[in-house]
Amino acid sequence: MKNIFKSIGLGLVAGLFLSACANQAPQQSAAPVAAGQTVAFINTDSLILNYKLAQKLNERIMSKEEAARADFNQKYRTLQQDAAEFQRKVQNNAFLSMERAQQEQNRLQKKQQELQELDNRLSKELLDEQAKLSSQLHDTLQNFLKEYASTRYSLVLSNNMGDNVLWSAPGVDITNEVIEILNSRYKE
Numbered sequence: 001m002k003n004i005f006k007s008i009g010l011g012l013v014a015g016l017f018l019s020a021c022a023n024q025a026p027q028q029s030a031a032p033v034a035a036g037q038t039v040a041f042i043n044t045d046s047l048i049l050n051y052k053l054a055q056k057l058n059e060r061i062m063s064k065e066e067a068a069r070a071d072f073n074q075k076y077r078t079l080q081q082d083a084a085e086f087q088r089k090v091q092n093n094a095f096l097s098m099e100r101a102q103q104e105q106n107r108l109q110k111k112q113q114e115l116q117e118l119d120n121r122l123s124k125e126l127l128d129e130q131a132k133l134s135s136q137l138h139d140t141l142q143n144f145l146k147e148y149a150s151t152r153y154s155l156v157l158s159n160n161m162g163d164n165v166l167w168s169a170p171g172v173d174i175t176n177e178v179i180e181i182l183n184s185r186y187k188e
Helices: 012-021 044-050 052-091 098-148 175-185
Strands: 039-043 155-159
Touching (some): 039 044, 039 175, 044 175, 052 098, 098 175
């Protein structure tokens, strides 16, 4: 019943952004890029953790998730209380007729269905927002790299969790340099 919390959390913005960009290797020591070197990579995990825009987008989605969770939990508790009250009345023969008990059971089932629909709607809204924010972050990075990297590199890879770059010469990891420039350009 609580689907909303299965894929929502700190990695909301990071999840789609990472899948759009690629994967992370261990941090390399920063060194000047050698003349003629045409390949570099950016550690996307570090970028997401240290880029101010990514932090802001993550805070925004976390805030929405928290509000959705509070709304859902309040309605879920109310349903649980109503169901417990119904069960107590059934056990104590408190309903005047079987028809009245059936009406109350139908009302609770409808309320449960509405809660499931709310859960699905909130989950979809959060995933849609996550996709939008991830796209915004990805577009920002792509636009920056078109300007920044086009005169320096012929290829810039993304890397996270060591999946793409298992080893590189010093200076190929331009993550810290990119974060520094992006953060200096970032305006609230």
